[in-house]
Amino acid sequence: MIESLKNHIxxxxxxxxxxxxxxxxxxxxxxxxxxxxxxKEGHYCNYNHFIVKGCFRSFFINEKGVEKTIxxxxxxxxxxxxxxxxxxxxxxLNIQATEDATVLKISKPNLDMVLKSSLEINKYxxxxxxxxxxxxxxxxxxxxxxxxxxxxxxxYEYNPEFVQRIPQYMLASYLGFTPExxxxxxxxxxx
Amino acid sequence: MIESLKNHIxxxxxxxxxxxxxxxxxxxxxxxxxxxxxxKEGHYCNYNHFIVKGCFRSFFINEKGVEKTIxxxxxxxxxxxxxxxxxxxxxxLNIQATEDATVLKISKPNLDMVLKSSLEINKYxxxxxxxxxxxxxxxxxxxxxxxxxxxxxxxYEYNPEFVQRIPQYMLASYLGFTPExxxxxxxxxxx
Numbered sequence: 001m002i003e004s005l006k007n008h009i010x011x012x013x014x015x016x017x018x019x020x021x022x023x024x025x026x027x028x029x030x031x032x033x034x035x036x037x038x039x040k041e042g043h044y045c046n047y048n049h050f051i052v053k054g055c056f057r058s059f060f061i062n063e064k065g066v067e068k069t070i071x072x073x074x075x076x077x078x079x080x081x082x083x084x085x086x087x088x089x090x091x092x093l094n095i096q097a098t099e100d101a102t103v104l105k106i107s108k109p110n111l112d113m114v115l116k117s118s119l120e121i122n123k124y125x126x127x128x129x130x131x132x133x134x135x136x137x138x139x140x141x142x143x144x145x146x147x148x149x150x151x152x153x154x155x156y157e158y159n160p161e162f163v164q165r166i167p168q169y170m171l172a173s174y175l176g177f178t179p180e181x182x183x184x185x186x187x188x189x190x191x
Numbered sequence: 192m193i194e195s196l197k198n199h200i201x202x203x204x205x206x207x208x209x210x211x212x213x214x215x216x217x218x219x220x221x222x223x224x225x226x227x228x229x230x231k232e233g234h235y236c237n238y239n240h241f242i243v244k245g246c247f248r249s250f251f252i253n254e255k256g257v258e259k260t261i262x263x264x265x266x267x268x269x270x271x272x273x274x275x276x277x278x279x280x281x282x283x284l285n286i287q288a289t290e291d292a293t294v295l296k297i298s299k300p301n302l303d304m305v306l307k308s309s310l311e312i313n314k315y316x317x318x319x320x321x322x323x324x325x326x327x328x329x330x331x332x333x334x335x336x337x338x339x340x341x342x343x344x345x346x347y348e349y350n351p352e353f354v355q356r357i358p359q360y361m362l363a364s365y366l367g368f369t370p371e372x373x374x375x376x377x378x379x380x381x382x
Contacts, residue, residue, distance in 0.1 A: 012245050031378055062336050070207035083325045113313065122313040123306065134274045135325035140261055141283070143334055144367065173336075176335065 001029055005104050008076050012127045015120035023121050026110040032097040038079075039095040045084035047105040051077050055165050056102020058093050059173070069173040074160055078128060079103075083163050098166055143176075151175050152185045192220055195243050196295050199267050203318045206311035210263040214312050217301040223288040229270075229296075230286040236275035242268050245292020246356050250282050250364070260364040263353055269319060270294075289357055334367075342366050343376045 002024055011017065015023070032038055032054065039045050041061065049056075051073050058071040058081070071094075073079040084091035085108060114121050142154060152175060156163055163171065172182040206214070212267040221231060221332065223245065230236050232252065240247075242264050249262040249272070250254055261284075264270040275282035276299060305312050333345055343366060347354055354362065 018369060060332060060336070068332075068335050070328070070335060082321060082328065084327065088322055115317075117310070119308070119310045119313060122317055126306075126313055126317040126320060129317060129324060130273060130277055133320060133323055133327070134277065136324070136331065137261070137273065139331060140327065140334070141251060141259075143331070144259050144261060145251070 001052050001102065002027065002104065004076065005050050008050070009121075009124055012134075013120040013124045015118065015119060015124075017095060019118050019120050021123075023114050023118065026114065027104045027106055029102065029104050032103060034097050034100050037094060037096050038103065039081060039084075039091055039093060041092055041094050042090050043165040044088060045091050047107055048078055048080040048111060049095075049103040049105045051075055052102040052104055053104075055162075056095055056101065057098055057166070057170055057174075058095045060092050060094065067173060069170050070133040072159075072166065072170075072174065074161065074165070091141045098170065148175070148177055148181060149185050149188075152182065153189065156189070192241055192293065193218065193295065195267065196241050199241070200312075200315055202313045204311040206309065209307045210311050211234075214305050214309065217305065218295045218297055219364065220293065220295050223292040223294060225288055225291050228285060228287050230272060230275075230282055230284060232283055232285050233281050235279060236272040236282050236284075238298055239269055239276060239302065240294040240296045242266055242270060243293040243295055245294075246289045246353075247286055247292065248357070248361055248365075249286045251285065253282050260361050262343060263350075263357065263365065265352065265356070265360075278307075289361065297303040297353055332333060339366070339368055340376050340379075343368075343373065344380065347380070 005027065006020065006024065008022075009020065012166045029052075035155045038047070038049060038056070051087060053075060056073045056079055057069050058073075058079070059067045059069040061067055081091045081095070083089055084093075115125070131142060146154060155175060168182055172179045175182065196218065197211065197215065200211065200214075220243075228237070229240060229247070247270055247272070248260050249264075249266045250258045250260040252258055262264060272282045272284045272286070274280055274283075295360060306316070333342060337345060346366060359373055360370045363370040366373065368376075
């Protein structure tokens with residue numbers, strides 16, 4: 001199971017055998033059944049999670065009690081609430097498995113310990129964050145500019161695997177639609 | 192001028208004298224008059240910019256020819272189009288000085304050279320990107336959930352200095368309003 005994280009690291013950087021071992025030694029694993037949570041609103045986010053298997057969504061609940069899905073994560077993604085994880089603030093987010101899932105996770109003190117001295121693990125997380133930044137910027141640009149139909153088509157183009165895996169009402173929430181509006185767009189696209 | 196970058200680095204990490212010198216040696220400086228551009232749509236983004244003085248905005252122009260401001264930057268911020276800078280893609284963004292400005296800038300090959308071996312400079316950019324990630328997530332959450340008036344109030348609370356410095360039509364564009372709507376909200380808040 002740890003192999004998937006090891007392989008992911010080796011896609012981006014080249015740690016020494018010792019650097020890799022020191023990092024992998026502080027990783028814990030956990031199985032998360034579908035619908036279970038790895039983070040709940042009001043709690044502290046104690047871990048950064050690497051998804052080995054399964055799919056997760058992050059959402060918050062707005063003042064009207066409506067769930068707003070703001071992120072998804074699947075295999076080979078890191079998932080956390082960075083604000084809560086880094087700054088020890090209470091999270092406003094919920095992170096829930098949408099399928100039976102397996103994660104590898106690392107606590108903040110353990111991660112800090114490795115990042116204190118490992119050049120390659122610092123590089124690895126810097127590179128991951130650069131990729132996240134690009135995705136976030138693209139997302140903000142799309143939210144500003146695309147119509148509902150264009151948003152769906154763009155999401156489908158970049159993430160065809162998600163569209164198959166996640167319940168439609170979650171995807172609708174992520175795109176800012178009602179489920180009914182999403183059904184209409186899908187019917188039009190796939191007819 | 193280079194002192195402001197040096198001080199910023201020392202706020203987050205502790206490079207050796209040599210690491211700091213090697214990094215600062217590859218930094219170039221440039222004065223940018225108000226309204227001039229450091230990046231234009233269709234070009235390649237060759238630099239990451241550290242703002243010593245002044246204010247910038249990033250915007251794209253949508254299909255209807257309307258400018259959409261998606262980011263601002265002021266003193267002590269790094270500013271680039273990460274997608275274009277990292278992946279050598281043509282940018283869709285424009286980055287323009289809204290005041291007379293001074294930047295320090297670093298090219299991709301020079302930055303890569305330093306990041307290859309410097310632990311502390313890797314840490315520095317990792318930490319900067321963590322902070323950017325937190326801001327981007329907050330922004331996405333707000334765009335999903337806040338009314339126009341709440342968006343303005345939240346922006347004002349987190350960035351009071353911006354509201355004074357940037358032309359109102361740019362702020363309106365950033366918040367997704369018409370300038371008229373922004374005027375109404377401001378009049379209400381500040382009356």
